[in-house]
Amino acid sequence: MDQQVKRVKRELVKNGAILDIYTDTMQLPDGKLEEWDFISHRKGAAAVVPVRGDGKILMVRQYRNAIDRMTLEIPAGSRDSVTEDTKVCAARELEEETGYRSDDLTRLLSLKTTVAFCDEFIDVYLARNLKPGHQHLDEGEFLDVEAHDIDELCQMIYDGKLQDAKTVSALLAYKNLLNQEKNA
Structure with missing residues (x-):
């Protein structure tokens, strides 16, 4: 054009x-x-796919006002400032929301959430070798932590039960990484 x-x-x-x-x-x-x-x-965000030693992924269930229902998502949150490294943000959100820490975070993908009308970006990290930490939710934040198998989560995507864009993208990218690792 x-x-x-x-x-x-x-x-x-x-x-x-x-x-x-x-x-x-x-x-x-x-x-x-x-x-x-x-x-x-204004700030951008980071998210994390936290994988326990048994292979289960920690997910958070929380109410989302925009769709007026509970959702199952990967942990995520806004950066504290426009200069905050998204890896630092992902590590913070991991502990705040799940109560686990990790020194083994690698970038899985970067995405723009809704390019038709919003400039939000999210860097998504994979967290392995989780260690118990301390959950400390933000004021007004209420969520439950659940552990799920990747195949179960992928089926939820295909059944239309998981629709959050960052979560769908992150889980499919992680499943692809697992397949690559298996075939290497």
Whole structure:
């Protein structure tokens, strides 16, 4: 496509705790103007696939207001600042949410969650060699920790029971890594 879409104007609609919401005026290739919504996730985030010694993956079950139901997800959270290393964030979220620590974190993948209207990115890490630590949830955070087999979790994805994008992406990437390791 030779023609470009161009942002003509960006107006802040709402300044939130972790998100800023904007209305962008966009000029389309045919010259027409349209208003598009844009959400800026100011800090970015990190997530972690915590694998116990028995191969089970620690997951967190929590209520999500946007979809008005409980979800089963990998542990994740926003960075404390735009300069915080996502690996540090992943390690912190692992202990905060599950009560386990790991010095064996490797980046599994990076993703943009919803490119149509939001710039949020999440770096996802694999945590092995878990050690007991101390769970310390954020104020207002209520969740349960569960352990599941990767095949069980993949079946939940295919059955439509797991729909969180970061969790689906991370679990399928981890399953692929296991297959590569098995065939190496």
